[in-house]
Amino acid sequence: MxxxxxxxxxxxxxxxxxxxxxxxxxxxxxxxxxxxxxxxxxxxxxxxxxxxxxxxxxxMRADLIVAVYRHQVDACAEAGPGLLAESASPYEALGRWVDLFVDFLVTKHGLAVALGSNQASFATLHDYFIDRLVPVCKQMLEAAVVAGEIRRDVGAYELMRGIGNLCIFADKDSRYDARRLVGLLVSGLRV
Amino acid sequence: MxxxxxxxxxxxxxxxxxxxxxxxxxxxxxxxxxxxxxxxxxxxxxxxxxxxxxxxxxxMRADLIVAVYRHQVDACAEAGPGLLAESASPYEALGRWVDLFVDFLVTKHGLAVALGSNQASFATLHDYFIDRLVPVCKQMLEAAVVAGEIRRDVGAYELMRGIGNLCIFADKDSRYDARRLVGLLVSGLRV
DNA sequence: ATGAAAGTGGAGCATTGCTCCGAATCAAAT
DNA sequence: ATTTGATTCGGAGCAATGCTCCACTTTCAT
Structure with missing residues (x-):
């Protein structure tokens, strides 16, 4: 390239x-x-x-957003395999990777909203996140399923969307802690 | 009155x-x-x-929204005690009550976003939902804690916000099922 | 019937997304 | 260095939308 x-x-x-x-x-x-x-x-x-x-x-607005955050999204995606390798279990790796993603999202004001919105102007953004992160998430999810740690009926796309949604407006309300709720969601995956 | x-x-x-x-x-x-x-x-x-x-x-826009949905929000709030009484366990009651809330939210396009947003124009809406629903949720949560069914470290406000967030944009994406994810979140409450 | 109080309507201002095209700039050719 | 055609730029202008303001209209107690 x-x-x-x-x-x-x-x-x-x-x-x-x-x-x-x-x-x-x-x-x-x-x-x-x-x-x-x-x-x-x-x-x-x-x-x-x-x-x-x-x-x-x-x-489109999404093109600019993607250009600005591309590196960080890539870094998050690339961190996945490493975590999977060095963690005690796939589930723990998943948890740590999700934390990475959440930390990224909550510090970018308004990004989570843009991500979830299906407006045409945000299509590129949505697609980039999906293309880059869903496969990584899927890999970790499957490893955890194989290890018998989590249920098998939740897709990577859906989980990512859920995590993204939980991060919406997280910076606007001190009584709301996205990390904690995402943690709850992830523990809901356990068998 | x-x-x-x-x-x-x-x-x-x-x-x-x-x-x-x-x-x-x-x-x-x-x-x-x-x-x-x-x-x-x-x-x-x-x-x-x-x-x-x-x-x-x-x-304010919120005044109109509250006026339109007041009855349904009240109905949801009032359903709580009944569910608690007739369900096999507080946790089951909570689950059923949350389903009620989610069903209401996902059918009102854009409502979940307005709810989460802390814009001044939506303050009335936010407050009404909180005032009406959080106490009910809190009651069920406490009952479930007493019954030893769920962890004790999650507040009603935070849970409601999380559920609301999971319902955002739920109507715009067929691959995303808010009910399923909320179910996951709620099962994450279990001890 | 009447006049003050209550209520109405919509013109108008501000903000914002996005387009369009004449002007400005660049780089290749001479 | 100059020319010249292609490329890029800038910002005026249009459309959508939230919200305000006040001259005008309607109601109702008298």
């Missing part, structure tokens, strides 16, 4: 590359302060570009 | 009463077809009144 030389198409213009970088940085900053549902204008202003430029580089 | 005769203040004008009724009916209909987050203009149009009239009767 070499990004630097694509023979068929001409490389992107220098200013376009600069702007894309600026946009990514700006979005990351704004997402932290105002959540992933911050106004497009705010991100554009922070990056010092016009709105047209945002839509040119990231046609 | 007699609504029909309030001595000190003059009774509401006849046209105002008519409009309030029309608004309630219109809102109920629109909530079914377009969800509780339907545009205010749509509800006004359906009721055949101006927008000013909506805001006069129901200053």
């Amino acid at each position: 070499d990004e630097s030389e694509k023979s068929p198409v001409r490389a992107k213009r220098a200013d376009a590359q600069r702007n894309e970088k600026a946009l990514l940085d700006a979005a990351a900053a704004v997402f932290v302060s105002s959540g992933v549902d911050a106004p497009v204008r705010e991100i554009a202003a922070q990056a010092g570009v016009g709105m047209g430029t945002i839509y040119r580089h990231f046609p | 007699d609504e029909s005769e309030k001595s000190p203040v003059r009774a509401k004008r006849a046209d105002a009463q008519r409009n309030e009724k029309a608004l309630l009916d219109a809102a109920a209909a629109v909530f079914v077809s377009s969800g509780v987050d339907a545009p205010v203009r749509e509800i006004a149009a359906q009721a055949g009144v101006g927008m000013g009239t909506i805001y006069r009767h129901f200053p």
